[in-house]
Amino acid sequence: MSAAQPVVSATYPQKLLEGVGNLWQLGVLCDVTLEVGGVHFPAHRVVLASASGYCRALFLGGAGLETTVQLQGIQPGGMENVLNFIYSGKLHLSPDNFRETTQAAEVLLVRDAIRLCCAFQGTTTTPPGKVTEAPQDEQYVQELQQDALSELLERMGMQGAREPTAFELIVSWLGESPLRFPEGTKMLGRLHFPLMSPTELQGPVQATSAMETDLTCPKALSYHMHAGAQPALQAQHGCPQAxxxxxxxxxxxxxxxxxxxxxxxxxxxxxxxxxxxxxxxxxxxxxxxxxxxxxxxxxxxxxxxxxxxxxxxxxxxxxxxxxxxxxxxxxxxxxxxxxxxxxxxxxxxxxxxxxxxxxxxxxxxxxxxxxxxxxxxxxxxxxxxxxxxxxxxxxxxxxxxxxxxxxxxxxxxxxxxxxxxxxxxxxxxxxxxxxxxxxxxxxxxxxxxxxxxxxxxxxxxxxxxxxxxxxxxxxxxxxxxxxxxxxxxxxxxxxxxxxxxxxxxxxxxxxxxxxxxxxxxxxxxxxxxxxxxxxxxxxxxxxxxxxxxxxxxxxxxxxxxx
The missing domain is CATH 2.120.10.80 (Kelch-type beta propeller)
Structure with a gap:
């Protein structure tokens, strides 16, 4: 019997997005509410976790069962615009709403929205509605505000949070800028490396040259090389997870x-x-x-x-x-x-x-x-x-x-x-x-x-x-x-x-x-x-x-x- 071949529908992804967007517009099956400046935004937890790095880390961590999540550093208008983008793929940008939209996209870590904001900022000739993605795949990370990343780690609190997610965010933020390294090292010190596998540690480290001089990751890798000693090494690190x-x-x-x-x-x-x-x-x-x-x-x-x-x-x-x-x-x-x-x-x-x-x-x-x-x-x-x-x-x-x-x-x-x-x-x-x-x-x-x-x-x-x-x-x-x-x-x-x-x-x-x-x-x-x-x-x-x-x-x- 010959192996089955996958048949791909070119229209299904767009129809799925439209279906989810319709549910959101009707307020159906929403299971979480984002509160921004006193304004409440009902949404679907799984959709937010798929589109927003912040929400993914937050829901996998200590806020996994919360029905209402308060967000700081975001204006209601920017939140509404980014949330509309998450459910439709369309971001409505103008000089008047550019700043609050960019701020909301950065805090929520919505990669595609940040790219569109960067592209909009870099051109004055592209008509509205025709903004295309910026060619730099990781450009959004370089513009990420340090206080937003710190707030994310604080909200996660390392209580049941997925350490690899936080680690990848910090390493990406460090990027190629040596100026960010001292603050990044402090953030890394808050992570519990024994919770991560060698693959999860090595990938981001090898991709970021600034990490090569940090002693924290080699110590973490040695943890995985000595399986029998892990209980003693873990006791030294402590376990902040809930x-x-x-x-x-x-x-x-x-x-x-x-x-x-x-x-x-x-x-x-x-x-x-x-x-x-x-x-x-x-x-x-x-x-x-x-x-x-x-x-x-x-x-x-x-x-x-x-x-x-x-x-x-x-x-x-x-x-x-x-x-x-x-x-x-x-x-x-x-x-x-x-x-x-x-x-x-x-x-x-x-x-x-x-x-x-x-x-x-x-x-x-x-x-x-x-x-x-x-x-x-x-x-x-x-x-x-x-x-x-x-x-x-x-x-x-x-x-x-x-x-x-x-x-x-x-x-x-x-x-x-x-x-x-x-x-x-x-x-x-x-x-x-x-x-x-x-x-x-x-x-x-x-x-x-x-x-x-x-x-x-x-x-x-x-x-x-x-x-x-x-x-x-x-x-x-x-x-x-x-x-x-x-x-x-x-x-x-x-x-x-x-x-x-x-x-x-x-x-x-x-x-x-x-x-x-x-x-x-x-x-x-x-x-x-x-x-x-x-x-x-x-x-x-x-x-x-x-x-x-x-x-x-x-x-x-x-x-x-x-």
Whole structure:
């Protein structure tokens, strides 16, 4: 079968423009209003973003959801003329309106309108309505007012804005004029270069000779040349983009023990779930860590196997700015049912194993800047199904399973002294539980333990540990009968997701929230499906990169636990 050949209509572009112009004239489907000097101009966001560099950068940034946008430095008459040009392709120029029209075109960065203004200024013989485009393709940039460009960057505020757009505008403004370079360098210093790809950096730089002497761009390019070191380098730059705090749930074991490879994000503001993507492979009994705005997935099992004979040592890193996964250095030991945490500028993996397999007491740390793992001081005992969290620069490990019994140990790792120290033990021995820090305390929730008769029973009591006094307090008001759950702390709240019930033999889907003040658990929603042996974390997603909501059942049915 021969390949289809494109057939182009010569009249379609003009008819499309006329159709859009008619909608604008009628005020139909307008979704944004531009306010200039108290005068309101309804328009279509997508049309403005296509024609105006200013609006494109603005709408892709912090003003993406605003219905009314106030513009400074523009006269209503100039705004009306340029807006009419955007919708018709015709610019009505005269000596009386030339200045305000040019000013509006420059501030809005409407390239074709600026060219026509330049051509009109350069001739006194061309009749009105016969002005043609100026031959210089980038001439408009040289005449762009510095205050207009500065205002654009200020309005963008780098809050979710597209960095390449701002970078291209600044570099184009610099052009070939060395006089603009000092101010341009200051503007470049406001950008977050790690958000840009090497191609996006190299193109405008190579096209502009003035950029060759600036050290900012070579540093930015080196960021992309050392992938493993990006978390450390990004921490140095800081990330000014607007972000949305979300509760991420990754992988896990769902209905019929089917493994999940989904990454789901719950918006903390409204409790809605959105699919953020998928893991490299379905996983359960894995660990998650967040370091310098990057998400790390460590170890786990990619096939359902109660004996746990095939744990993984692979580590994947997710870059939320680009939505890409990168496999980094593997752990020194394969791990399942272990704990992973961020400690300082490193990621630490502690213990691991299964109830039916061999346990380990090894501890290792990942250094992103070197992309290598190194051994740390081993944990006091071989352990699996333990819980952990970090608080004020220390790593705490609580409970777990070892030597055929559940543990009540609480140990903390002191990174400066490179040693583990014992703390006051838990009130209840437990495994497959969760530990999270909130404010100045640690909270231990759920899990199970062996009864004197040798059967598994829930540990429903919630315990609160105060590091300053080295004491545990039982909070019976927020008891919870779940195991293999996941819990994270955020500000003054605890978020519990999933888990299993020994009494009903079902997996759970409800999402619970409790404030550490001793309030009861409050149900705030449901996971997209019942899960256990999953991982969760609080993660800051870039506002511009939040995906659309996914359809799901609001009341998922419980599934068999085993």
């Amino acid at each position: 972000t949305i705090p979300t509760l991420l749930v990754l992988g896990g074991r769902g209905p019929n023990n089917q493994l999940s490879g989904d990454v789901w994000a719950m918006m903390l503001a409204n409790g809605t779930w959105r699919r953020m993507g998928r893991l490299a492979t379905p996983l359960y009994n894995h660990a998650v860590a967040v370091l310098s705005g990057f998400l790390y997935i460590l170890g786990g099992q990619s096939k359902f196997d109660p004996a746990g004979q095939h744990p993984s040592n692979e580590v994947f890193r997710f870059d939320p700015q680009r939505g890409t996964w990168l496999q980094v250095a593997r752990m020194l030991q394969r791990r399942s049912r272990f704990h992973g945490a961020v400690l300082g500028e490193a990621i630490v993996a502690v213990g691991g194993g299964t109830l039916l397999g061999k346990l380990t007491r090894t501890v290792e740390a990942y250094e992103p800047i070197q992309d290598t793992w190194r051994w740390l001081v081993p944990f006091p005992v071989p352990v699996a199904d333990h819980a952990g969290t970090t608080h004020e620069g220390l790593l705490y490990i609580a409970g777990g399973f070892s030597s055929g019994k559940t543990l009540n140990l609480l140990s903390s790792y002191l990174p400066r002294l490179h040693r583990w120290v014992p703390n006051h033990p838990l009130t209840f021995s437990r495994c497959e539980h969760s530990l999270a820090a909130s404010r100045n305390a640690l909270f231990c929730v759920g899990g199970r333990t062996l009864s004197p008769a040798g059967t598994w029973v829930h540990v429903a009591e919630t315990e609160c540990y105060t590091p300053s006094t080295d004491q545990w307090t039982v909070l019976r008001l927020i008891s919870l009968g779940r195991c293999q759950l996941s819990m994270v702390g955020h500000e003054d709240q605890l978020y519990v997701t999933g888990g299993g019930s020994l009494s009903t033999r079902t997996k759970e889907a409800a999402v619970l929230v409790s404030k550490p003040a001793g309030w009861a658990w409050q149900e705030v929603g449901f996971l997209p499906q019942p899960l256990l042996d999953h991982a969760s974390c609080i993660f800051a997603l870039p506002q511009a990169g939040v995906p659309a909501p996914q359809e799901r059942e609001t009341q998922p049915q419980p599934s068999g636990y085993q």
